[in-house]
Amino acid sequence: MKKLVLSLSVLMFALSVAAQDDLMKELEQSQQSDTDYAFQTFKGTRLVNGHTVETKPKSTLEFIFAHRFGPINGGAYEMFGLDQAYVRYGLDYGITDNLSVSIGRNSVDKTSDGYFKYKVMRQSKGSRNMPFTMVLLGGAAYQFSPKKNAAPDGFENIDRLSYVGQLLIARKITPGLSLQLMPTLVHRNAVTQLIEKNDQLALGVGGRIKVTKSVAFTSEYYYRLDVPENSPYNNTFGIGVDIETGGHVFQLVFTNTRGLTERAFITQTDGDFADGDIHFGFNVTRTFQFGQKK
């Protein structure tokens, strides 16, 4: 009899665990499969100099302060570049979760710029499968330099304008690795015809590798297509470290360009990375949230 009681109680226990397992399976089956969207493909809205596929979520405002020093090969006299400074102050705002706008002011060529970024599709898996996130970027920049009375003959205000169109395509391959492709067209209203073109096509590639939960390495390269033979400019390249601390992202970068708007860093980068024309710099962002997110 004892044996029977024992075996019955063992059986009862086994049955109750099995019943819970069954209940769990039943719950799993009753749940609809839904879509998991990739998020935080990059930590910031900028990779090194250019944009990432990240847009600001609805009602969030980001203040960006970007700073580039002079080239390291300036030597001790220039304190290895630290005596010089080129800056961009900017604001990015999320109108919706998929549409951001931004404005900024660059000290290089006294340029004001403005962008819109629209997320056309988001990388996802589950009931909706998308292999990558795709963002359409459009921007315009207006150079206030040279001053009107210093401008050459025939130079009109419309010649101060340039435009950029970009398709940003990114995939978060693993939680630690993201890659991005950036086909780009920069149009400048006025160029020096012998060495430049009004329409410059470029293909950008970039990525990030996460080292810890808050630190990542980034890199970015823009290859200009069909460059005029005697162009004095170089393709822009940059590497960086992203450090995220709560509401801030600090990006420490090394790049061969001073410019922080596409016209400047894609079509008019004069530094040669291999020759030591490397500018140390940083981007610092602070995010503010307006209204309660629901």
Place this chain on the structure above:
Amino acid sequence: MNKTTLLIIAGIGLGVSLHAQKFSSEKGQISFYSDAAIEDIEAVNNMVGSLFNAGSGDLVYIVKIKDFKFAKSLMREHFNEKYMEIEKFPKSTFQGKLVGFKAGNPGEQKVKAVGKLSIHGVTKDVEIPGTIEFTGGKAVVKSKFMVKLVDYSITIPQLVWQNIAEEIEVRVEFTYKPI
């Protein structure tokens, strides 16, 4: 007919009757609250699925981490990416039994939930106090308990200034309807 046969029949009968007392909650609520130095962090998930067998007391639930809603979108991103590592551990689950109640008794009854709680890929045997109330054909289960992040290998990243507390308060509320 001998005793054993009777027992088996009774057992089957019991099993069938247990089955009939099953309840489900599709939009259960789980929220948590963290007392932090700079900013209190609070999040609510209104999409928790749960099944409850009032006969046996068996209770299971599944929490999709991505359904937690925060006051700030950045908090949600950090919670998903840095604390919960959602891409590796998209769900948190409980599988166990409510003990210490009588199905159908009026008023609030104190119960204990005994079972396995899984958070962030770590499963722990837990005993959680709570209450159950049967009203108007429904069953309402409520609970409030503390979760230590270290117990579930959730690490607070260095360099984060808005540190989350090491222990957070979790509230659970399910309103079950009979299936």
